[in-house]
Amino acid sequence: MTQIILNNGVKMPIVGLGTFKIKGSELVKSSLESAVAAGYRAIDTAGVYKNEVDIGRTIKDILPRHGLTRSDIFITSKLGPKDHGKEKCRAACMKSIADLQCEYLDLYLIHWPGGQGLQPSDIKHKLLRQGSWQAMEDLYDEGKIRALGVSNYLQRHLEELLEYSRVRPVVLQVEYHPHLVQHQLVEFCKKNKITFQAYSSLGTSDPENKLLKDEVVKRIATSLCKTSAQILLRWAVQQNIGVIPKSTNNKHLQENIDIFSFSLSDDDMRSLTSLNQSQHYCWNPECVL
Template sequence: MAETVELNNGVRMPVLGLGTFKLRGYEAVYRALDAALAEGYRSFDTAAVYRNEGDIGRALKELLPRHGLTRPDVFITSKLGPKDHGSEARAACEVSLEQLGWGYLDLYLIHWPGKQGWQSEDLRNREVRRESWEALEEMYKSGRFRAIGVSNYTLTHLQELLGSCKVSPAVLQVEYHPRLVQNGLLSFCRETGIHLQAYSSLGTGSLVKEPKVRDVAERYGKTPAQVLLAWALRQGVGVIPKSGDPQRIAENARALDLAMKPEDVLELSSLDSGTRYCWDPQGVV
């Protein structure tokens, strides 16, 4: 599983990684990461709000030597918590680095376009976004972050950022699946050199039961989850399926083996209904 994408600053990032949302407790983290490394995963996605950065850093320190790997062999992503937007951003970046314990991160994202506790329509959100990005730029220029980006940004938020940033975002991480086909956002990212990465590829589990997804899976002899991941990968969209189950971690890895036909990609895309299973950032000014 060596498939990677070259980001706009030349850093290479695996197109498939392990998501760790809701993965709590050292034993659970260790078990999931051990299984993932054994299956060839080299990218791990966490965030300050997941409250597992420390466990992930500790587990990787133990596991990498056992798998014959060193720190440069893996790609670690974390994210700025919404409560730390603005003047607290730089200190929060340092906390993530300290928790993970490696001295640098491969990718760091602003997790949400608004500040926790503020109304979505509060115009101060624009100012804290700018302050937070400046903090990420400082960390990037110092070499502590190899790449920086954003999560849950809309097209409007991205355009605002590109109008003022000194370092362009390398990655946009958003909810993206056949019921939420954000073609306009994907096209904009392609035009501006931003890599789109999907979370909630399975629609929090709902999409694996979708008849059309099951039909496509049967034709390929794959699981519905593998088909949903391959659907995004076929479009050049990265995926970070989350799981703590070794069997599912192994199954998800096989999505890279599925060369889905364009007509099947289109068939699944026809499910688009604008449905979100997670958070909706569209109201954040």
């Protein structure tokens, strides 16, 4: 598994398992069991996913059976919008640690730049996320979090964060795929040594998934005898961008991590990048002050 070295020296697998909408003890258990057996060593969750207790219980159960320990698994969780602010943030993070039974988190992200229940233009968003970051910095100092980052931040949100942060963010996790190629944001992160991590690399679970069914993606997949999902994931990791594809299907879990045995040509990379439509299939944080 390729590792990305974050700007504070912590190593993060470039491919992880996303767990959004993976809920229920049996589904969590079967999915994580298959993922760990396939070679996944990073798990991405969040307080709002409502699955941390089941993930924590499952990890504790399966690691010894695979000859692994806690330090072999990179665990990410996120602060939900309802828990923004210094006091709430600390309590939410400690709850995630307790639910996950992991003593510390490898990475903790602010999930959304805005606080719950506020109008998008409310100035309180800025104050809340600053308070949240300060709480995260304290937890970092205490060794409860090994690395700090954010999700769904725009460049202006990052610029604001860099003005007051004592501990610099190491990761930005956002929607990113050939239909949403955020060149300027990627370059800003490179310049500031912030690792770019993509979510929704395969689009959505909609049966009419326009990304997986894109004719250019399908053509490249056919030419390389790979799946469309493998092409989309390879496109990202070939740019040194992390991915966290979600699946509960054992075959797909294995395919999604099998993206290091081939490369895309320069022409293939350009063809995929040229598909950009600035199309969000998930959430667009543009409106959040």
